[in-house]
Amino acid sequence: MDLHRAAAPAWWVRRRLHEATVHRAAAAVSRSGRRFPIDPQWAADGVSEWLGLLAARPAADEPPLADGATLHLHATDDVPDGAGEWMVRGAVGRVVWEHGHGKGDAAVRGTAADLLQGVTRRIPADDDRLQVLGDAGVWTGWLARTGF
Template sequence: MSESSAASPAAALVTENDLLAELLAGADLTLEVPTCPGWTLQQLLRHTGRGHRWAAQMVASGATEALDPRDVAGGKPPADDPATGAQWLRDGAGELLDAVDAAGPDAPVWTFTGPKPAAWWIRRRLHEATVHRADAAIALGVPFEIDPAVAADGVSEWLGLLAARPAGDEPPLADGASLHLHATDDGLGHDGEWMIRGEGGRVVWEHGHGKGDAAVRGRAADLLQGTLRRIPADDDRLQVLGDAGVWTTWLARTGF
């Protein structure tokens, strides 16, 4: 999880991916996913499992540029069988962990944010599985429960991706504007608060408490879903203080 966390991203990836697989194993895969417009659960399964293999194959080859997803070996799940599709999903996460172990966690590899150690992909795929588990839970009408530390690290990982983006014409925060996120779960401490600012058209952030132009409070699970636009900006699970427009503009301009 976060670089300061003692928890294992590899173990968390297995746990989160298994929970997603369990949801899909008994599901009607033709069901539409409201939070991924145009997708069914089958497409969500294929996207996540192929993504694990995509990362694994780049790690294994020491890739210096992105692999075309169409070239991913084993990139399609077994057709029309939720149980075998779920196992295919589990196997994909295993392939990534095996690839990182074989290459070494510090081996350089292509990522969205430039060359990084191979272990970077474990954390990235952990949070991809986490968010798509939320998508599946929403589609199936079941609660999305997650360890608060994993959810909080998901927020941090997402902010790290946003901070790596170059300046654009429509930055998420105007220069000097600020947004404070505060997880209300017990025990998160420093890892459960984020101060985010706009600087030169880019996003900068750090853990900590402070007064922002807007503040959003809620459980880490709900902040994760809120920042990734899985629940509405004004959802009752989130308390928005200050200038709500800062929060809604941020969400409108932080699509992936």
């Protein structure tokens, strides 16, 4: 069995489900003004998946984070196994990330669902659902340079 072919459909299903989730959440808010509930563990996986896509991009002239700059994302709800915290660092025009707690140049705190909607720019950078600590310019610069 070709493992590459077997893994490809799972990757695509995960990508499509996270994409549909953020679009559904945005549509619910715009239609009714109400939040769309997203399971914290699912939302945290969406953040991880998004970071994985960004980390796989080739080096950029204007990367999301300057070399050595750090961004800490922290889910405030209960996400098991440390999967609700991310340390993201600029490295030679790219980003690298890992799950973990640490001090970043900027830290963004919110529920996993709000972080997912924040990193995918479905809610504004200064939305009350997100608490930005440290250098807010790191967060807004990250958002300005991480679109698809």
